[in-house]
Amino acid sequence: MNYIYMSKEFSINISSRILNLTFTPSPANKNTFAFVNGIEIVSMPQIFGGSNPFNQPKIVGTTNTLMID
Numbered sequence: 001m002n003y004i005y006m007s008k009e010f011s012i013n014i015s016s017r018i019l020n021l022t023f024t025p026s027p028a029n030k031n032t033f034a035f036v037n038g039i040e041i042v043s044m045p046q047i048f049g050g051s052n053p054f055n056q057p058k059i060v061g062t063t064n065t066l067m068i069d
Contacts, residue, residue, distance in 0.1 A: 023036065
């Protein structure tokens with residue numbers, strides 16, 4: 001990945017008041033590094049997501065479902 005920058009957005013359902021994030025490097029990319037410049041956490045209504053796989057978000061430009069564990 002030879003990008004000047006990269007931005008990713010995730011929508012996850014949190015059932016408790018605590019969110020733990022762990023960043024783990026990929027073993028497939030040994031000579032790389034990353035820098036997290038900022039994290040934004042925003043509350044959103046329950047109209048998104050759910051356990052039904054047909055209601056999961058799609059990756060833009062594809063028909064693949066983006067599953068988040």
